[in-house]
Amino acid sequence: MKLVALVGSLQKESKSTKGLRVAAEAARQAGAEVIEWSLREQPLPIYDPESEKSGENVEAFIKAMSEADGFLIASPEYHNGPSGVLKNALDFVGYNQFAGKPVGLVAAAGGPIATNTLGQLATILRSLHGYVIPQQGSIGYGDAFNEDGSFQNPKMQERFEKIGTDVVALVKGLRG
Structure with missing residues (x-):
């Protein structure tokens, strides 16, 4: 099983990228091959x-997205x-890449929560017939990471790991 972890931030060490990597590592531990595509x-x-x-x-982006069985997608919240940059990337792909495939979403806000970004991404991906999992990850300005890339807050760590494992579980479930 192959997942694409799409990084929608151009910052080197953005919180959305760090959160996505927590979910991606959990997906790896659950048996998925995870390919990170950084738009930076x-x-x-x-x-x-x-x-x-x-x-x-x-061409490489479209190929990677087409070959994926599921996705982990992260974005910072801007306005x-x-x-x-993430919306632009999603414009290159469509139903052929997302239809019937699970998608986990992560977003980081400059404020306390990134629900608007998560909601907009869910709408976009559902319109492409992707299965957006219910568990989503919102990273606020007060959330911090340890040096190893894990969240300092164990509840946040669990939440983001669940995003990765839920995508893997849904891919397996859809395969029968």
Whole structure:
């Protein structure tokens, strides 16, 4: 089973990336191969629907998303919504990549919670026929991480690990 962990932040060590990595490690421990796609490390051009879906990183991105059995997606919250770079990346893919596949969502806010971003991402991914799992992760400005990348708050650690394991469990369940 293969999952793509899509990092929708351009910051080197963003909280959304750290939270996503907690979920991704739990998914690995549950038996998934997790491929991290960082839009900082592997950027995509601005999506143009009249242009061919080719160019630097575009074909590899579409291939990785197409081959995935499920997804973990993270975004910082900018102006009460997902990052532009993440929305741009999602414009390159569609039903062919997401239909019938589980998706776990993580977001980090500059304030206490990132529910607007999580809600908007859930709407986008449901419109692509992805199965957004109920457990979502919101990282607030007060949440902190240990040096090893785990959350300082054990309840947050458990919540984000559950996102990873729930995606794996749903992939297995859908496979029969």
